[in-house]
Amino acid sequence: MAVGYLDGIVILWNIDDDESRILAKHTEQVNMVTFSPQGTMIVTASADNTVKLWDLNGDLLAHREYQSAAYYVSFSPDGRLIAIASMTENHAHQIELWNHNNKYQQILKGNFDSLVMSIVFIPDSDILASISHEQTIRLWNTVDGSLLQTIEVNNNFSITAAFIYCSSQNDNSAIAVANSENRISLWSLSIEELLSNSTNQIRDYTNRLTQSS
Template sequence: MHKSLAIALLAADFLACATAHGAELRGHGGPVRAISVAPDGKTVATGSFDTRTIIWSLETGEARDVLLFHEGEVTAVAALPNGRFASAGADGRIAIWQTGRGEPAQILEGHTGPVADLELSPDGSMLASASWDTTVRLWPLAGGLARVLEGHRTNVNALAFLADATLVSAGYDATVIFWPSQAGAPPVRAIMPTPLNALARASGDRLLVAGADGQLRLLDRTCDE
């Protein structure tokens, strides 16, 4: 699954390219904070400062669902298996949506600060969330208690999964943390020279990290730096 481009702030009124029917996408009422494309490439979810999550058809250019749940801006969205999407907000809550339904199929609560990023595990069974409450949480989508990962000192801003299912988080404390998939195993930390805002897997064990100093850095887990 491709990582959602959750760090972009897009124009509030965005229009689709002309389609065969001349359709245009109906714009959000505020800046768009997050976007995630479904694995089939036919549907996309957007989250906005206007508190709405919109599910769009990329084939027709129409909004399939306009979803209201969060108290405040929607800060992250993620495409999930079986036509579902997740949205997260400044209210610290995560909603799981089934396309065509106006109410959340599931609500995940536990964070005490805004959720900055969402990431689906490679096998599609777990949803990871990063929050400004300094924690990362791993939610089993089949149900059950979340695994709470504590190690950052300030806001956790971004997440990525490596191919072997290792979860990686980046925070404003300038730290990248590699969380092992086995509970109880110690995490591995890499200290960067700047507070971090964004993270993406490049290939294999390599990651791209970016932060407050405006630079993009390539981080390789196999290097002893």
């Protein structure tokens, strides 16, 4: 287990023998830590405007610098790409794709004004999905960075936490959200439904959840 702290320290903790050690350190608070799918690397996002990639010995493998705080990171299923959510100088939010092996980087088209709550690469596809604080789901093409679909749920409340899960492009995606009304909702829609004009469908689905609870 890896844990990031407000003072910038990242601790690697072995839960089997209850031993821990300092893996790395940022100069400001750590906003997110995640392991690569293979479990051989850790990527950290920090308020010091950097994203850093480490091996499990604490050696720095690569890093990126941003205009403002980086706060969300997610590996692609093969571990080659890292999606990074950060703020810009004018306080907009953006998502960048970074390949640490060949230094490739691409900012996804369509900056937005709301915090990114969850990012996931859809396995066996070239699609990345995100959901933001104002309940907007976005789908991007990871090859050219184009925005494929924007879906606004618009239920007059904000998201306080979110998680997107999808095992493959052909399966339904599960989107769990906790909102400012202390309600947790689970949406289940296929990628095809999300790529179609699904705004009304998602709104109807969430309304049914509200009415039945």
